[in-house]
Amino acid sequence: MKKFSVGIDIGGTNTAIGIVDEDGNVLVKGGIDTPSHGDIDKYVKEMADAVKEMAKSVKLTNPDSEILGIGLGAPNGNYYSGTIEYAPNLSFKGVVHLIDLLKAQFPEYKYLALTNDANAAALGEMIYGGAKEMKNFVMYTLGTGVGSGIIVNGDLVYGHDGFAGECGHTTLIPGGRLCGCGALGHLEAYCSAPGMKRTAFELMAKYNAADSLLADKSFKELDSKMIYDAAEKGDKVAQEVFELTGKYLGQGLADTVHHLAPEAIFLFGGPTAAGDYIFKPTIASMEQHLLPIFKNKIKILPSKLKAGDAAIVGASALVWKEMDKEA
């Protein structure tokens, strides 16, 4: 009998849902709006209906199959309690007992589990991706923000309260850029896609760079893809954005190595598509900050999760991990 799991990724505006096999292939996927109305019961009902519809279609093509459970990635998702707690980008206020609500909809599913999206991505990397043989590694997800997930001895680190792995909010530059969280100088303010844009604007200001290929873009318009395209065309400002982003990120990765001594750190997300532009300066900067005992030892690798499916696939990995824990 084939085994499948459901992966659900709850974002600020969209909730992606898919059914995934044991190799990380997505059989069917779809989505619903993440509501702005704050009515969690209505939202869970919509979510459950969508899952049931997908499950039906999977059953048609795979009669001899079983869905074992649902894994969810959500901002401020707490694995221990199965709750979403005070998520700044969601309309649900306070503490939402999402797993309890879903259990009521799916009494037949054995495993339901919730964490944040970056933790889910780390599990996805271990179960389906480039970390299958690894027991100690870290995942950094670079996007609108910077998330991270930490694996120690083959298990995700949830910490005392369920919220471990917020490496995007370590301090890189004391008193530096304002972070979305309100603090100053956090890694996320430098190494996220918007952070790269901020670096580009700083550099254009510094060099009075009216001749840069980025100089005709407004602050609202500019994105990390444009910076990459300009770098490819030889634009000095754009190239220096990658140099600096790598310098910042490498400093942060070294801090992570000094905490955890992982075998590898995986990088995931839009900015990593730039390949050597981002990986080379990141690795050089990390090495420069490391104790001799760690030098030339820690692999910095691109994630092997497929960009489009990663959120669903990562979330679905929670189910196999729960199954594995029980065995």
Next chain:
Amino acid sequence: MKKFSVGIDIGGTNTAIGIVDEDGNVLVKGGIDTPSHGDIDKYVKEMADAVKEMAKSVKLTNPDSEILGIGLGAPNGNYYSGTIEYAPNLSFKGVVHLIDLLKAQFPEYKYLALTNDANAAALGEMIYGGAKEMKNFVMYTLGTGVGSGIIVNGDLVYGHDGFAGECGHTTLIPGGRLCGCGALGHLEAYCSAPGMKRTAFELMAKYNAADSLLADKSFKELDSKMIYDAAEKGDKVAQEVFELTGKYLGQGLADTVHHLAPEAIFLFGGPTAAGDYIFKPTIASMEQHLLPIFKNKIKILPSKLKAGDAAIVGASALVWKEMDKEA
């Protein structure tokens, strides 16, 4: 039958040895010189003779007792391989297979294990000290350097290579003070006892503070105890040293919280004897750097290990942990 373990702490100049009961009481202790001759076989023989002598005396007063093993704390001590690797402050070159050498001397002991001193201190805190009920916490040891040990789900984090928990070498100030390891701006260069001295000298320079109680001490003379005494007497420079040290340390602790979400961080070592002088600004600074989800949640606590015995006691904790793993 009473059970005892041997704790050995290998420092740059002295090797402390003691026999410890299950409550962390030291029954007998002593020490040998850590040799500068680099002859590991001779050193292990001396160490073994000292242990055997102590074991004999313990057996006399506790005939119905058993020594279960030896735990060792040593710079660059690798738990996985039982080796000391390229320790900068020891005369033994390259990789020294200490556990293998000791096993040959003590075939009757069930458990022999090695890690670095800060990791051992973290285990000591969990087994004998203030973290008995905790599963997720971190230990920072402030002394000549700054070490750390990380406990996740009740186990010490050794990382991929055995060397995890080097939080003293996270970067606080990019391009800042030269660290003993050769990198710039590491936490150890600010929050160790010598780091506090460096801050005092910076402040005397800044304020041209000839009236400071610290102004008649040379760079070689000044130590953290003198800074504490001066602060107690109302010396403004000395008080600001604690304010700044706390500010630096709190920034680093916040980085650790963002990685690991521990229940508590324990502080151990000379500078922590200053109590509120160091704890208050450290906590204030940490809180300022934390994500809202972590604020007012993480305890910063003084270690409950007795200062004089902590190194021996921490090392001895490795033995009970090994026993526990086997059970």
